[in-house]
Amino acid sequence: MERLSKIGLVGLALMLALAACSKSSNSGTSSTTSSEATAAASAQASAAASPEASASAAAQVAQNGAAAADGGKVYQTNCSSCHQATGEGLVGSFPPLAGNPVVTGDATNVIHILKYGLNGKIQVAGHTYNGMMPAWGQSLSNADIAAVITYIRSSWGNKASAVTEADVAGVTQ
Numbered sequence: 399m400e401r402l403s404k405i406g407l408v409g410l411a412l413m414l415a416l417a418a419c420s421k422s423s424n425s426g427t428s429s430t431t432s433s434e435a436t437a438a439a440s441a442q443a444s445a446a447a448s449p450e451a452s453a454s455a456a457a458q459v460a461q462n463g464a465a466a467a468d469g470g471k472v473y474q475t476n477c478s479s480c481h482q483a484t485g486e487g488l489v490g491s492f493p494p495l496a497g498n499p500v501v502t503g504d505a506t507n508v509i510h511i512l513k514y515g516l517n518g519k520i521q522v523a524g525h526t527y528n529g530m531m532p533a534w535g536q537s538l539s540n541a542d543i544a545a546v547i548t549y550i551r552s553s554w555g556n557k558a559s560a561v562t563e564a565d566v567a568g569v570t571q
C-alpha cells in the first residue's frame with residue numbers, strides 16, 4: 399500500500415516535471431508553423447471574446463432575474479389563487495399557465511389578455527375552460543403587468559422573451 403502510493407507520487411512528480419518541461423520548451427521555441435500560429439491566434443481571439451459574451455449573458459440573467467423577482471410577487475398576490483403557485487391551474491376551472499403555448503406565444507396577445515381580461519370557451523392541454531378572467535389594466539400598473547408576464551413566460555419550464563413596461567403601454571383595446 400505504502401509502496402503503491404510512493405510509485406504514484408513519483409509518477410505524478412514525473413508527469414508534472416514533463417508538463418513543465420514541455421511548456422517551457424514550447425514557449426522557448428520561436429519557430430512555430432503558420433498553422434500553429436493561426437490556431438494560437440484564434441484561441442486567443444476566442445479567449446478575448448468569451449469574457450465579454452459571458453458578461454453580457456450574466457447581465458441579461460440579472461435583468462431577467464430582477465424582473466422575474468418582482469413578477470413573482472405580483473403573481474403570488476394576484477394570480478396564484480386561481481392559477482396556483484405552481485402555474486398548474488385547476489383542471490376545468492382555471493387553465494394552467496405552465497406549458498401553455500398561449501403564455502409563451504405572441505407577447506401582444508398575453509398583454510391584451512392581462513389588460514382587458516378574457517372570457518369565453520378556450521381549450522388548454524386537452525381541457526375546456528369557459529370561465530372569466532378579470533381585467534388587470536385598472537388594478538395593476540403597466541410595470542406590474544410587464545413583470546408578471548415576464549414571470550409567467552419564464553417560470554415552470556416556460557421559456558419566452560421578457561415583456562417591458564413600454565410593450566404593455568403599447569397594447570390598446
Ligand code: HEC
Nearest residue numbers: 476477480491492500516517518520522527528529530531
Ligand atoms: C379569479 C381567478 C383568476 C385570477 C385571479 C387570475 N386568472 Fe388568469 N384566468 C382565469 C380564467 C378562468 C381564465 C380562462 C378564461 C376563459 O375561460 O376564457 C384565465 C386565463 C388566463 C390566461 C390565458 C390562458 C389561455 O390559455 O388563453 C392568462 C395568460 C392568465 N389567465 C394569466 C393570469 C395572470 C398573470 C394573473 C394574475 C395577474 C391571473 N391570470 C389571475 C382566472 C383567473
